[in-house]
Amino acid sequence: MVYDSSATRARLLDAAYDEFVSHGLAGARVDRIAKAAPANKQAIYAYFGSKDELFDAVLGARLRVLADMVPFTPSDLGAYAGALFDAFVDDPGLIRLTQWKALERPEASAGELEAHLEKAREVAEARGATLEAAMDALMIALSAAQAWLFTPPAIRNPGGADEQTRRLRHREAVVAAVGAMTDRLLPPGERSGSAGEA
Template identity: 75%
Template sequence: MGYDSSATRARLLEAAYEEFVAHGLAGARVERIAKNAPANKQAIYAYFGSKADLFDAVLGARLQVLADVVPFTADDLPAYAGALFDAFIADPDLIRLTQWKTLEKPEASPAELEAHLTKAQAVADAHGTDLETGMDALMIALAAAQSWLFTPPAIRNPTGDDEKSRLKRHRAAVIASVEALAGRLMPAE
């Protein structure tokens, strides 16, 4: 059986995702990634260049999966925030990975900046406002979708509701908050 470089690359990305979620960029070890792939360390450098570049590749790949799962709806930010909430509940490791990114690499990459600017402009165009207002509304939707995920369990569920009821209540709160906050920024239609 011949060598399959695309399979090796995919295994490295998956092993790196698990490593970066667990340890962040600084705490991740190339040796563990290679062992868990299984591949050799040199393959990481050959395919990705550096550990930091591998982190960027993992983050980019995971955000692309998120974009495929949750289509962006510039004209309905509350629904978009609700769908993001669902996706984050389904894959909480993605939030952990983005938290590591924020802590260890707070600067926006050119691709990240372009993605946010494109979405913010779409929001602005859909609601007849300017780019800054579109960006504000977009950031409100993103923050609301993630808000309950950062809250300690005793705070997010003080009444001890069953998990299904709690998630339903929190999802409704996410949608209502985006309707209220982002809606205040947009001109009345």
């Protein structure tokens, strides 16, 4: 039988995702990850180096999948927020993973910082705005896309409507609110400074 190391690595990433979503970085156990994979525990260290590096690999892999699923539309942050909302609702584990990261390792990595700056630069260029204003708009769009999952069901659906109907209405509100906010913060054609300015 031919040993497929790429398959083992993929199984470890999937098992680690479930473990980190459930327990965070501090509470996750490599023994459980290896058992769920299934794989030898030493494979984790061989492929990833440490539990911290495995967490980074899992988060990076999931964010790449998200980026592939949700194309960034710098000229239409409302549409981007709506697409993000759909992706987060379909895979709420990603939000939990990023919450664990924020709680346990709140500092931004160089990769995270550059990814956000790149998006903000694209928004600034598309809307003729400052980098600072573009980053504000981007942060608000990201927050709006996640709000549904941060809110208890009884609060987000106070009238007891059909859950699917209520979710679609909330999505419409996210798109409309982010679109209106973008127009307020980043008026089309009004350049308040250089797009590279912070």
